[in-house]
Structures are given as C-alpha cells and as structure tokens.
Amino acid sequence: MTPTDPATAAPAPTAPHPHMAAQVRWRTVEYVFWLATLLPFVVAPDYLALASQIAITALFALSLDLILGYAGIVSLGHAAFFGFGAYAAGLVSKWGWGEPLSGLLIAGLAAGLLGYLMSFVIARFRHLALIMITLGFGLLLLEAANSASGLTGGADGLQGVKMWPVLGLFKFDLYGFTAYWYALIVLFVFFLMARRLINSPFGLSLRGIRENPVRMRAIGAESGPHIRKIYTIAAFMAGVAGAVLTQTTETVSLGVLDFQRSADILVILILGGAGRLYGGLIGAIIYMIARDWFSGVNPQYWYFPIGVLLIAVVLFLPNGMLGGIAQLIDTVRGRRWFGWLTSPPPWLRSGSKP
Amino acid sequence: MMTSLLGVLFDGFAYGMLLFLLSVGLSVTLGMMNFVNLAHCTFGMIGGYATVTLMNAWGWPFLATLPVAFIAAAMISVVFERTMFRRLYRASDLDQCLLTIGLVFVSVATAAFIYGTIQQPVQLPGYLRGSVHIGGVTLGVYRVFLIVFALAVSGLLVAALEFTRFGAQVRAAVDNQRMARGLGINVDGAFAITFALGSGLAGLGGALAIDIVGLDPSFALAYLVYVLIVVACGGLGSIGGTFAAAVLLGISDMAGKYYFPAIGSFMIYFVMISLLMWRPSGIFGRR
Numbered sequence: 001m002t003p004t005d006p007a008t009a010a011p012a013p014t015a016p017h018p019h020m021a022a023q024v025r026w027r028t029v030e031y032v033f034w035l036a037t038l039l040p041f042v043v044a045p046d047y048l049a050l051a052s053q054i055a056i057t058a059l060f061a062l063s064l065d066l067i068l069g070y071a072g073i074v075s076l077g078h079a080a081f082f083g084f085g086a087y088a089a090g091l092v093s094k095w096g097w098g099e100p101l102s103g104l105l106i107a108g109l110a111a112g113l114l115g116y117l118m119s120f121v122i123a124r125f126r127h128l129a130l131i132m133i134t135l136g137f138g139l140l141l142l143e144a145a146n147s148a149s150g151l152t153g154g155a156d157g158l159q160g161v162k163m164w165p166v167l168g169l170f171k172f173d174l175y176g177f178t179a180y181w182y183a184l185i186v187l188f189v190f191f192l193m194a195r196r197l198i199n200s201p202f203g204l205s206l207r208g209i210r211e212n213p214v215r216m217r218a219i220g221a222e223s224g225p226h227i228r229k230i231y232t233i234a235a236f237m238a239g240v241a242g243a244v245l246t247q248t249t250e251t252v253s254l255g256v257l258d259f260q261r262s263a264d265i266l267v268i269l270i271l272g273g274a275g276r277l278y279g280g281l282i283g284a285i286i287y288m289i290a291r292d293w294f295s296g297v298n299p300q301y302w303y304f305p306i307g308v309l310l311i312a313v314v315l316f317l318p319n320g321m322l323g324g325i326a327q328l329i330d331t332v333r334g335r336r337w338f339g340w341l342t343s344p345p346p347w348l349r350s351g352s353k354p
Numbered sequence: 355m356m357t358s359l360l361g362v363l364f365d366g367f368a369y370g371m372l373l374f375l376l377s378v379g380l381s382v383t384l385g386m387m388n389f390v391n392l393a394h395c396t397f398g399m400i401g402g403y404a405t406v407t408l409m410n411a412w413g414w415p416f417l418a419t420l421p422v423a424f425i426a427a428a429m430i431s432v433v434f435e436r437t438m439f440r441r442l443y444r445a446s447d448l449d450q451c452l453l454t455i456g457l458v459f460v461s462v463a464t465a466a467f468i469y470g471t472i473q474q475p476v477q478l479p480g481y482l483r484g485s486v487h488i489g490g491v492t493l494g495v496y497r498v499f500l501i502v503f504a505l506a507v508s509g510l511l512v513a514a515l516e517f518t519r520f521g522a523q524v525r526a527a528v529d530n531q532r533m534a535r536g537l538g539i540n541v542d543g544a545f546a547i548t549f550a551l552g553s554g555l556a557g558l559g560g561a562l563a564i565d566i567v568g569l570d571p572s573f574a575l576a577y578l579v580y581v582l583i584v585v586a587c588g589g590l591g592s593i594g595g596t597f598a599a600a601v602l603l604g605i606s607d608m609a610g611k612y613y614f615p616a617i618g619s620f621m622i623y624f625v626m627i628s629l630l631m632w633r634p635s636g637i638f639g640r641r
Contacts, residue, residue, distance in 0.1 A: 307455075
C-alpha cells in the first residue's frame, strides 16, 4: 500500500463546511419555541381546537415557504394541494379505512403525485405567467371538486368521515386534546424534515436558483429538476396538512380549495417572513389568534386590518415580522445570538425584474 | 340549433366586450411598467358604486352616471398611484402582488361597510330594456348597447394610441422603456396618465357590468381572476390581443355554461391554461 499525500487526499465527504454546520445547530430560542408549543395543554385547555388549527396552518405555511421563500416560486394556488390532500384523506376514511397515520401517508402521496405532475408546468414558467397558471390551476381544481359532487359532496361537504383512534389507542375527542398533539407532532416531524432539507446542499442550490437561475445553471445546477423536486415535496407537505385538517375535524368542505385559502396562506407567510423557517409558524400563530379574536365581527370587515397590514409590511417591513425583529436585534446588539433568524431574502427588496 | 348558437355567440361577445373594458387598462399599464396591479378591479368596483349611488340616492339618469363613474375611478386611481404604487415599480412581482391584494382587501371591507354585502339594485331606463328580434335571434337591447359602446371606446382608444403624439409616447414606452427614457420621453408622466385612463375605463366597465353580473363587495376579487386571465392570454401591452382574448374567453365561457353546464364553469380556466402553455406570453405577446 502506498502512503497517500495528506495534501492531495480529498477531505472526508461527511464533514460539512463550518458555515453549514453553524446553520444546523439548534439555538436556545428554538428549544424555547418548541417547548412553548406545549403551553396550550396547561394554560388554555379550552382553546386546543384553535391550537390544532394553528399547527395545521403552520404546516401549510411551511410548505409554501419551501417553494416561495427558498426557491422563489410565487404561487397563488397552493390550496390546491392542501385541498387535494384533505379530500384524499376524507375519501380514504369514507371508503372504510380510518387508520390516521396511513391515511396521512396516502393523502400526502396523492398530493405529492399531483404536485409532481404539476411541477413540469411550473418549472417552465416565471413571472406573470407563473402566477396566472398557479391561480388557474387552483380554481380549476375547486370547480372540479364542486362539479364532482357525487364524489366530494360538492357544496354540502364530504360527509361520513370516521377516524379510528391514533395507533389504536387515542380517540379524537371533542375538546381537541388528541387533535392538538397529533397535529403538533406531525408539524414537528415535517419541520425537522424541512430544516434538514434547507440546510442541505440541495437547499443551498435552491436559494441560489432563487437569486439567479442563469448563474446557477452555469455552475452546473440546472433549475428545472431542482424546482420539480422541491415543488413535489411542498405539495406532499401541503397535502399532509390538509389531511390532518380532515382527520381532526372529520369533515371536508369546498373551502379547503378556495382561492381565499391560497391568499390567506400567502399573507400568513409574508407577515411572518418568507425565506425563514419560523416565518410561516409565527405568521400562523399571529394570524389565527387575531382571526379568532375578530371572529364575532362580519368576516368581510376582517379583511380591512389584514389588507392594511399587508400594505404596511410591503412598504415598511420587506422581510416580514421576523425580518423586522431580526433587524432590530441586529442593530441593538450584533447578530451573534439570533443568526438563525437572519439569512434575509434580498429578492423581496431588489427583485429580479429587468 | 343555429339560432341558439347565434344567441350564445352574441351573449358571449357582449360579455367579452365587458371583459375588454375591464381589462384593457391593466394590459397597457402592465406592458408599460411591468406593474402587477391586482387592484385593477377595485377601480371597476368604484365605478359601479359611483353609478349606483348617483342613480339610487340622487336620481341621476343611467347614461349621465357613466362619465362620473369614469372620472371617479380615474381620480382615485391617481391618488393610489402617486402615493403607493410608484414606490414599487422596481420591486419584485411578489411585492407588487401583495401590496395591491392588500388594497383589494381594504376596498372590499370598505365597500361592505358602506353598502352592505347585498347585491346593489339598478333600474335601467326603458329604452335599454327589452329585446329586439333580428332574423329569428333574440338580442337584448342592453347587450347591443354594450357592444356598440365598447366598440366605440376601443376604436377611440386605438385611434388615440396610433395617431396622437401621446399615443406614440405610450407605444414607445411599452416597446422599450429605457430607450424611451433615453429619448427624453417623460415615461413616468405618460404612465400616470395611462394609469388613470385605464382605471377610468375599468370604472366604466364596472358601471356597465351591474346589469349583467351584479355588483357586491366581492366584485373586486371575483372579476380580478377574469381580468387577469384576459390580460395574460392577450399579451401585455397589446390592445388587439386583449380584445381577441376578451372575445375568445367571453364566448368560450358562455358556450361552456350553455352547452356543458356540468363542466362549464371551468371551461374558462381550461382555455387559459392551454393558451398559456402554448404561448406563455399571450396570443399577441412579444415578451
């Protein structure tokens, strides 16, 4: 055996770059955040149903964040996958298989398959055509679900969804106790996946494509396959979020496919801060709690504060609330502690327009 | 069979004219500044509410309210443009989308607050009601009026763009904004005027639409989709393209709802997606 020269030997392929390693490390704030998600069990047991809604919305927002915040694909029809997963989970249960975990997987796979097919279209377009195609696709699916009332129940909603206990042990109860921890665990598992994904070399190339697809192509990262992959993953996650909604509420209505839902989730993500892992989560918490507070008022009026907030965020807080907080903290005491909040997306400000 | 086909074509054409009036302004402003203005139908809604208010509260005749609808929408749009939109001309698509959708939300809530969420009633004058029979086909008088009116407006628009100095400046700015600036054309000024005119036309469209599709606070969101479809299919900045797309989509929507009621409501989305897959920049689009 000839001794190898240490200078020419390749570095161990498993050792990540120090910068990447620093991104992966868990911060104290993150531990605090996830511990705080357990608070509703103790502090607000009457609001567990709302808490599970928040967890579902957060998962949905996280899936949009993967494509919008990290890959830069604007979608006005992301509810299509949420709704597809919701109906898939509902139908599986209605046809006699009420086991939640496998139902979740089936619904996710169904939405993921739809997303995979759709991704071939998505990867070809940019700008206005992309916005229009995602919008049209979402509306098309809504109309399809409305027309196929024999299958989906149409405007009356899907009836007869019966879920078996989780793992055969925990029944979904009226107070939303099971629903919340079930939704929370699903959210946490997918959050870990998303966190791993965006800190991987794949996640880095996605951010590269968001910033400059032409240059990424020049260094060997073709944008098409990357976009197809992340779009499929995001569709899978959105489908799972929809399935959790179906399973915890045991009903599906046309509202899961509504344009309003696509718009809301976009608002939630932007308010929280797109291109940040916690952006969608924080946005979901704030939005859902605020909507619960205002739920007594006419729902049409509810859009007034949301509209004002959107305008204000675009004009004054281009990186969302998390971005604003991170900026504030940076200016106050340097960025050592809150590095996980940063990595701001400058494309929100500068854009890639000619 | 033949007469029903003609009737559907006629109704679809009238509906297409309505879509054209609502969307032509957006097409030109998008072509000029690349500004994705999702609040365009808000101006249509403003025009509609101006007409309703004048007719029902002050008893104005229908035709007299139309110029007011135009002016009201144009003036409010200028205020928005000068205070908010102009700050985002160089921002990303997403920012522009978000700001204008925020405006739509605010306008929908405001309209619901002032007028309530019910459909607004409007009483057309006698000479615009009823129908005429030509060769066995029944044509609604109001629809004939709508078609003639929209054709006149588009003729005026094309003439203004083709034969005036201002029109030449606008065309130059649509073709190549940087070059137009380099030649000393005041693109921002031309844009502000075009924006006001386009929004005014949307206001006119909104006023004319009340009798056909009704008016309630969700108008700004519901018709936004149709308008965007027309603009995206027609190609940005192209009046001819917008016209063709509006007619095509109006007729296919009507025909779809008439002949295939089960799937009719998604005919229009289907036409749009296939059109965009075939030509991503629209029928007459160049970019």
